Amino acid sequence: MRSYSRLLLLAPLAMLAACNPDKATAPTPGNSNDLATNANVASVAASAAGDRLAFAPEAHPYGQNMITWSEDWWKYIISIPTDSNPELDMTGADCTVSQHGKVWYLALLGTGTVTRTCTIPHGRALLVNLSGVLNDYPCPDTSFHPAAGQSLQDFLTQGAMQSVDLVNALTMTVDGHEVPNLFSYRFTSPLFQFTGNTTLQTTLDGCITGQPQPAVSDGYFVMLRPLSTGAHVVVFTSSDTHNNHTSVTYDLTIRDGDD
Numbered sequence: 001m002r003s004y005s006r007l008l009l010l011a012p013l014a015m016l017a018a019c020n021p022d023k024a025t026a027p028t029p030g031n032s033n034d035l036a037t038n039a040n041v042a043s044v045a046a047s048a049a050g051d052r053l054a055f056a057p058e059a060h061p062y063g064q065n066m067i068t069w070s071e072d073w074w075k076y077i078i079s080i081p082t083d084s085n086p087e088l089d090m091t092g093a094d095c096t097v098s099q100h101g102k103v104w105y106l107a108l109l110g111t112g113t114v115t116r117t118c119t120i121p122h123g124r125a126l127l128v129n130l131s132g133v134l135n136d137y138p139c140p141d142t143s144f145h146p147a148a149g150q151s152l153q154d155f156l157t158q159g160a161m162q163s164v165d166l167v168n169a170l171t172m173t174v175d176g177h178e179v180p181n182l183f184s185y186r187f188t189s190p191l192f193q194f195t196g197n198t199t200l201q202t203t204l205d206g207c208i209t210g211q212p213q214p215a216v217s218d219g220y221f222v223m224l225r226p227l228s229t230g231a232h233v234v235v236f237t238s239s240d241t242h243n244n245h246t247s248v249t250y251d252l253t254i255r256d257g258d259d
Contacts, residue, residue: 053174055223057184061125062102070187070221073127074134075194076105078208082199092116092250103127103223106250115249122254123226130182131167131238132219135160139207152214153191160218161188166240170220173235179222189217227254
């Protein structure tokens with residue numbers, strides 16, 4: 001079983017209040033009601049801007065629900081050899097490895113702080129695992145197996161949930177704009193099949209067999225909508241009740257072109 005926590009992305013969004021003078025008028029000096037009203041307007045505008053950054057948890061981006069996308073994130077990460085795996089890359093040099101289609105996967109980090117630099121073609125949504133677990137089977141530990149009468153799915157789900165339940169803080173920003181309600185983005189998969197690269201046995205997951213094997217994913221996954229061309233910063237952080245902290249920053253350049 002391998003657990004992860006992740007970082008933040010930034011993208012330029014105009015604040016809605018600034019675009020609506022009827023709702024964002026200057027307060028009258030000394031009028032506390034006006035000050036409170038404008039503070040509420042600013043808060044609502046910031047939340048609305050954040051909502052526009054990411055697909056909603058119940059959405060089906062590009063024809064799939066977010067549970068399926070969470071499975072695909074793991075299939076991507078676990079298939080790439082150690083020497084070019086974006087999860088093990090601390091600079092972003094490998095961020096484009098095996099990336100295809102309209103959705104690109106941003107790598108995580110176990111614990112600690114990392115800043116990655118990456119250039120991405122325009123029109124790509126970005127799938128981020130803020131903090132999550134892949135619980136796979138079988139493993140070399142012979143005690144790692146379902147109890148009598150317990151299904152494999154229930155066994156793996158229970159183990160994954162115990163880890164993810166420890167997460168107590170998540171943040172995500174895109175160009176300084178906060179993505180709100182991150183705890184509503186938790187997704188637990190059913191049993192699914194993946195094939196891992198055996199070079200990751202000593203670096204990411206000692207349970208990888210190199211053959212199709214079952215797993216369950218549990219964690220917080222956000223899909224950011226495609227960003228405009230130019231420079232952006234995405235940052236995401238997580239922490240848990242064991243005082244493990246992760247902070248990931250992506251300095252992104254979104255370029256014209258499809259390749």
